[in-house]
Amino acid sequence: MALFTKADITSWERFYRANVLSALSGCKAAMLVGSANNAGQHNLALFQNIVHLGANPALIGMINRPETATPHTLHNIRETGWFTLSAVTTNMIAAAHQCSAKYPADTDEFEAVGLSKTLMGAAAVPAVKESPVQALLSLVEIVPITHNNTWLIIGEVQAFSIADGLIAADGFVDMIAAGMVCTIGLDGYAAPQLLQRFAYAKPGSAVVSLP
């Protein structure tokens, strides 16, 4: 084992530091966030830092980088109050990664990277047609993270579409059959392979594997 301190971290080159630090918090989901402005300009952006906040109400949170670096999604969500989440699958990782490029505001990333649209809800918010999991969310709150000018965008799931056959009898979603990927660090994409499911854990009981 090697030990590194805050002084080491601070001394590192910017991209080296970002690669290392992004790994300390583990694997991340790879999701594409679709949005539109009031003029109907569509946007698609790659988000990796996404949390399940709760199921009732059905709240999802996601971290938006500083507004100067990635302004379009944040602007659109503020303006319309809507966004979509589409799961990235193994066959769309190159297109999803290209969505992280800094396109001008008037570029439609769906067209730029070659993904198709499906429009969700009365607000017709664009999601990725190729994705097996597409969710429509309404804005609940944008929480400023003052320490580094990032933002926690909180949305409530108003509807979602999911490919047939993915939801088991107990509600478990077969993300692996769906082809959903996770990210490793800033630029690695990985396919999860299921090891085990476990029953709800209780003190004093042995861990029980689910079939």
Added chain:
Amino acid sequence: MALFTKADITSWERFYRANVLSALSGCKAAMLVGSANNAGQHNLALFQNIVHLGANPALIGMINRPETATPHTLHNIRETGWFTLSAVTTNMIAAAHQCSAKYPADTDEFEAVGLSKTLMGAAAVPAVKESPVQALLSLVEIVPITHNNTWLIIGEVQAFSIADGLIAADGFVDMIAAGMVCTIGLDGYAAPQLLQRFAYAKPGSAVVSLP
């Protein structure tokens, strides 16, 4: 594809709903959070909703469920201002899952589930000795998520230990060689298999794979 609305979601049985909803936001990291209270009682808890907030300062955020459901980690971090993050690997998924059981406050989960301790920093905060990635964080802020009584705990990485040979020349951390796992839904554990790394994406350029 099948479409479900908020009315469908609300009508579902509690665990079914939690299983489905936790999948909409994708795969999650599996990390063990170590903490202590001022009396020296150690605690170890499984966290799945963790975000990389930024590398400079090196900030990590994690979602704590409502305090009534999972009070000990939150209490300890408030009291001491310190916590650790240890990556869960394939050989410790059963022990990690068992840490999600609701043990009494005076139970040391390290002992209950059979994981060893390494004490980090002057504050001697416990981390998981078996883990190849152990980070010591100081509390920066606890942000209340008022909509469902959850909390975003923000910490700054003050030091970390990592197994030899995991960091590549560009800072990419080989989480797969380390055996780090992700979670699928509430109770599934998966091993990621690397598909591809891509170069920094730019508008107008083709996506470039890294070796």
